[in-house]
């Protein structure tokens with residue numbers, strides 16, 4: 186009998202492979218080539234990089250938004266087909282924005298294990314997705330540093346939790362006054378002090394809307410009511426989040442802010458792997474860590490999101506769509522930083538909300554939010 190050690194590689198598809206999370210995912214696969222085989226890659230617009238990735242990782246399938254672009258080495262299939270491939274072990278959802286909703290829904294529907302970086306889908310349809318996952322056996326693994334920290338702290342003890350505490354760096358504008366924010370440039374906003382992330386999420390960090398999204402995502406993923414989740418400003422981004430238990434004990438997860446930590450954890454879950462490429466966290470060198478509360482009124486979009494998140498209606502999807510529109514307009518210099526607050530607020534106010542929205546209602550609401558912002562600036 187032939188006895189040997191066989192390494193079973195996980196078959197993985199990555200949606201959004203040319204973005205920040207997608208490229209870091211591939212970097213980990215480069216570090217551990219025997220543990221993964223890439224089955225499919227998809228990109229939105231970056232055809233050049235996608236082609237290079239296909240040539241390097243030899244997936245069977247690819248997808249790109251533009252219908253005319255083709256890559257000879259692989260077969261083009263739709264995102265929905267890619268996430269439901271029968272032999273796929275891991276689906277990485279690294280698409281940015283509401284476009285992730287339908288593929289995430291499809292992957293949940295077909296009972297896949299999903300590494301979820303696309304928080305918009307959890308914000309818009311979290312309750313529906315979590316309920317559906319219970320029925321289909323799908324597993325949703327968070328990859329964002331804060332929900333991943335919560336997940337790791339909760340490991341083995343889901344009961345007896347009194348509170349989740351999500352940390353926030355405060356974004357690139359944390360030391361600016363409201364007055365100084367009036368004429369702030371996109372270049373400045375896009376310089377995140379601690380994390381290296383995509384443009385959309387970096388702007389959302391500056392408004393703290395990203396943190397509201399993470400609170401809602403965590404509430405849905407871990408079944409903890411919104412009222413039992415706090416946010417703490419922690420400029421160093423070393424403590425990624427904390428869990429408080431009923432006996433008053435706190436557990437925290439610490440590392441150098443590098444997205445490869447939570448990405449690698451999700452990719453190897455339930456194992457851990459040593460990776461010499463990842464930076465060591467030397468607390469003696471860091472010396473001190475700082476924490477402060479979120480100042481009420483400083484982040485209007487955070488407050489707005491938290492107040493509408495309490496109800497399971499279509500307003501949250503409107504906010505997600507409107508935010509995509511304003512962030513894009515701001516990055517392209519079409520509106521000013523503080524205009525984003527006004528445009529989102531105005532859009533939310535004029536929406537007729539739908540209670541317990543269906544997937545179709547959610548999609549429509551987010552598109553409505555996006556279009557309404559554009560109508561407002563045309564006037």
Ligand code: MG
Nearest residue numbers: 329330331399
């Ligand atoms: Mg985060």
